[in-house]
Amino acid sequence: MRISTNVTYNDFIKNLGANASKVQKSLNQLSSLKEVSQSSDNPLLVSKIMNLNVSLSRNATFNQEIKDTRSWVQTQDSALSNVSDSMRRIRDLIQSTGSGTKDADAVRANKNEIQQEIQGMVEALNTNFDGRYLFGGQKTTEPPFAVERDAKNEVVGIKYNGSDANLSREIADKVTIDIPTNGGEMMGVEVEVEENGKTETKTEKLSDLFGNIVKQINIYLGETDQTTTPPPPTPGDDTTLKKFTDEFMKKIDMFSDNIVNFRTKIGAVDNRLKSAEQRNESDKINLTSALSERQDVDIAEKYMEYQNQMLAYQTTMAMGTKIMQTSILDYVR
Known part of the structure; x- marks a missing residue:
């Protein structure tokens, strides 16, 4: 099967974007110390967190x-x-x-x-x-x-x-x-x-x-x-x-x-x-x-995940550099 240069470029851009998105998500989690920042991140988890927050609020009211x-x-x-x-x-x-x-x-x-x-x-x-x-x-x-x-x-x-x-x-x-x-x-x-x-x-x-x-x-x-x-x-x-x-x-x-x-x-x-x-x-x-388990980030674990994602991102960038530098002259030689 013939793989064109355009297909290679498209795959590279797709993988680069996916890795960049993962890195960005980890950075947001590390900076906010929260697993999710908006409902689209994980609708089910966000729903559970909201219910727990409501329960805690009611608990505080009853306590007072x-x-x-x-x-x-x-x-x-x-x-x-x-x-x-x-x-x-x-x-x-x-x-x-x-x-x-x-x-x-x-x-x-x-x-x-x-x-x-x-x-x-x-x-x-x-x-x-x-x-x-x-x-x-x-x-x-x-x-x-x-x-x-x-x-x-x-x-x-x-x-x-x-x-x-x-x-x-x-x-x-x-x-x-x-x-x-x-x-x-x-x-x-x-x-x-x-x-x-x-x-x-x-x-x-x-x-x-x-x-x-x-x-x-x-x-x-x-x-x-x-x-x-x-x-x-x-x-x-x-x-x-x-x-x-x-x-x-x-x-x-x-x-x-x-x-x-x-x-x-x-x-x-x-x-x-x-x-x-x-x-x-x-x-x-x-x-x-229960709220902490669902909402709070494990900093050590998340930082290790971030490091792995950065490595994957940097590797993708490095491979992309090699692909982008390939021209018709490389095939003539």
Whole structure:
């Protein structure tokens, strides 16, 4: 078969272009440290890299969500710790008031401190995190608790203005967690009472308890003429006041336990978030490793490949020089 000079030239140019293209590709990979720089290089590989990048981005979003939520529940626990301290102090003041060893001025001072503790509880329950209130249910932009006052402007209770629903957060793909934010759960306790020979369930409210405490102390001090059921203590009658304070302490303990139970829920959420955070970090490592295997260049291996391609390119150039220098005189000789 006869091979013309034109065919030889065409083959040389084709091989030279192919080798130059390989060298250029290797140079791009070495300079960018990436296997591919555009989708046409390897469409399937580019698709996998894009999916991994999306997964890493979502992983980072979930990681931030988990961290924010952990900070949220830890702030909640800290606030409720203050509330529990106030409840204990109120109990001590009630016990002191009913001890029968306090004069009117001391009882009045105890009442004033109880009212201050109630206001302190409201301040703690209105704690906000990053501009959002922690115990307002899904109403996070307005203070959920307010101090209730009587006609004499005395503190007599706590009012809850939040919603009855908890907040939900997505901490992983299609995985959500409820944060205990319904502060109303701490304001009421279900108790069983016997009425007319039947056992019924009724709701005891913390606000009513505080109001009754202040009211009974005022009656004891002779500063109100309101009547209560059971009959109020006689002004200055320590024995009757002690019966009331014993009952109040039992109810304070009941509500304190209710707050502890609420804190227990928060602790359980924090533990779950901690586990989710560890899984998230593990997923991040796995995704980053998978992305690196597909996207990043092995510099040593790629440089060896580049050297071989350069050798092939230079060899092609050398052979091309010999071919180009051939003329009709070489055949005449």
